[in-house]
Amino acid sequence: MSAPVHVVLVYQSLLGIYGDQGNAMVLRRRLEWRDIPCRLSIVEPGDPLPDDAQVYLLGGGEDGAQVTAVRTLVADGGLHRAVDRGAAVFAVCAGYQIMGNRFTIGADDEVVEGLGLLDVSTTRGANRAVGEILTRWEGRTGDDALLTGFENHGGHTQLGPSAKPLARVEVGVGNCGDGTEGAVNGKVIGTYPHGPVLARNPALADHVLELALEQELAPLVSPEITELRRQRIAAVRR
Template identity: 65%
Template sequence: MTTPTRIVLVYQSLLGIYGDRGNSTVLVQRLRRRGLEAELVVVEPGDEVPADGDVYLLGGGEDLAQVSAVKALRADGNLFRGLEGGGVLFAVCAGYQICGHSFTVGAQDTVHEGLGLLDVTTTRGATRAVGEILTRWQRPDGSTSLITGFENHGGYTRLGPAATPLATVEKGIGNDGGGTEGAVQGNVIGTYPHGPVLARNPDLADHLLELALGRALEPLVMPSIEVLRAERVAAVRGR
């Protein structure tokens, strides 16, 4: 009997206000459309995070929710164990920020310690980043793919030497207006776009699954998605 791939959706009541839950649906469905078993595990504060997840998902949220999420995840500890065991973490916006060394919240820009999973720090930016974002992602095989999404963040993220950018920005702000977006370090990927971003960008969704499974997946041919992607790209570039 095949063991299902476990997709763990973490703390939606804290980090789920921008529709990022849709990322979990995309991963599950892309597995099942290939005839592969998938299990979605939804974890809320007070629940134990599974230590045997294949893909862990963090989404967007408000400042105080970020602080609460970090405290709960540190107290639980299983996210760290899951990553040590080979799991993959995909974190969006506020979820991305809390994966770093530190982030600031509130009008006083109070500094809070993050989870330390990415060599990044986040502080308040000069202007809020709001709107469509278009970036170019270089895949591990050297090919490139466009990533579309919607960014909405006041924090600006700067990368340290241990983290590498996920993508370069064509339109939008990204990490801090310096031309990069997201961060990758080992089996942890952080990014700002909502959308949900994996629904808009199936190549990125499959990349996460391939990292978790340790093998390549057969392509899914879905022409309607490619038509929508082309329309989004054209709309962003036309602004």
């Protein structure tokens, strides 16, 4: 048997208040359905972050948690080593923001340096983005190209020249009202929607795994998931 695919859930106590830890459960289950063993590690601040995993997941959190998370990750260094080695990172909301070059917090818009793993910068937006979001995945066609989720963020994220948008907005706000949502640099993906977003978009979950494994995965057919996605897409378009 091949070695298990190692998935690391990063700082759930800081970046896990919106249920984004469900993304880890989705990846593990989709591997198991293919008879691929999975090892899931939940790493908290104070624990060394393993740098030998294939996938790292970060979720949403409040301002103070963001600052603690980014400073702890910089001091640890494990995530940077993993990315340099070729690991995949999937970061949501606050996790997305700290992947960038910098972000601001608080009423005084204090500037905090990010991890620099995505060429994006985030400032406080004029209005908070809250509600269902529907986007079209860049470079994809068909039903799987539609991505659904729930956005809840006050950040206004702008992409730099080396970042590409993950998707284009059909309904909702996205990065900053410019029609883009999320960002991609190599195997690092950032996005705003919760849901958990990988439960709502199984093709995106498989894409993260394929980046990590550097191989194409056999499709999984689930009429129940297909029907649920159809209903969600129809509802958000109404």
